[in-house]
Amino acid sequence: MRHSMTGRNGGADLAPPAPFDPVVILVRPQLAENIGTTARAMANGGLFHLRLVAPRDGWPQPRAWYASSGADRILEEATVFETVDDAIADLHRVFATCPRPRHVIKPVMTARGAAAELRATSSRKLKSGILFGPERAGLDNEDMARADTLIRYPLNPRFMSLNLAQAVLVMAYEWYLTEDTVPEQYLMTNETHVATKGEVENFMTHLLQDLDECGFLHHEQKRPGMIRNLRHLFARGEVTEQELRTLHGVVSELSRARKIRHTKG
């Protein structure tokens, strides 16, 4: 996978912000780099709105721009608030990320469930936000009391260790997936196309004819089973018209070589 695309992602390439898409709210973030990598993670999932509550080192910070891999527009449009209450005042629905919530009575959703809920909220033209806590301490109890719902990432309970940008990335990925329509599996065929059953049969006829000529199928009793086995092999998944042309060529060339050998011999 080509991972880093720095320089290829101009701010101009980002989708125009949709007003009811979720707001990512970083609560008391410590390092400007992490604000930049958060913007990069957001852009991957098509999220745009970023709010900062009391960033430790002030705002703006050039180091955030260096770390954002070109997600500049997100940083340029980010807004700063003094308190969580200020940052969520205009929102209708607030989620808080929290890996090991304790001593609270609160709905808990998986990242996937929360993404579906965020999408539903957006389509009702209600504004939503997701709180992410500071790098080390995480959200405190006062922050969490302001959220409607906690988000739990299903991850290895023996080793749960995400950095801030990774935590944002998982939510951005799940958000993007809620509207992704690409099938879970398909055959990428590029310039060619999936072969029709007629095209496959045409190749089978060619193959069987040459195999008959060279005597591979001479055993009358075994012949039907051998042919069926070959059919099973070519019917296992999709094969393309281009691949069949290659196979026609392979069979023809192997036959030709045999015939030349026979003529010489």
Added chain:
Amino acid sequence: MRHSMTGRNGGADLAPPAPFDPVVILVRPQLAENIGTTARAMANGGLFHLRLVAPRDGWPQPRAWYASSGADRILEEATVFETVDDAIADLHRVFATCPRPRHVIKPVMTARGAAAELRATSSRKLKSGILFGPERAGLDNEDMARADTLIRYPLNPRFMSLNLAQAVLVMAYEWYLTEDTVPEQYLMTNETHVATKGEVENFMTHLLQDLDECGFLHHEQKRPGMIRNLRHLFARGEVTEQELRTLHGVVSELSRARKIRHTKG
């Protein structure tokens, strides 16, 4: 969310490796730090087996351990190969991550679809692996020709920019999810429990009695509708027995204060 847990994750905490869980194969990785952050990402999703093909700076490298946040055992058990062919020789099924595949005829799966396939492969006791390319260039055409299936991450086509550990994290997360059984939403209740309908009705009786006493429900025609509205509010989602006790207290205290005022007045 508490993000970094460095030092809390001793290698001893990692789950014992399952022999048919997928192998993460880093092809020609450049930076040792990225091998370490890859191990950390793997541990989050419960993946254990790591193979390195021709790591640029040799192996082992202390910087990988510094970057792994305690996923030491994964690094200690990592094995090194000279070529991709060597690294996959004992595997039955190989996936390759590839964000923008071109000019290949190959099945393409989403990360989610691939995770389900990896789980199915594992349960058939077949060994599988996932190829991740070098940081800048990604997998080359020869690498990809050795994979059965390409994995496409559904992400913003206008801004797709994952670093190596993030790419591994998405697959590790999807792998973990294939066996996660926690419901998409539930009410975390800790020491208390979701209230029964009888407990809710008990509170409603208390509330209505006090509201009748103070005259809030005196309008005979509006009374049934007002009561229904209150019922709707308390029936909107789950409420806990502890919260009802608090509400009983709130109502009693407000009533007591009113009665004292009345007595005084």
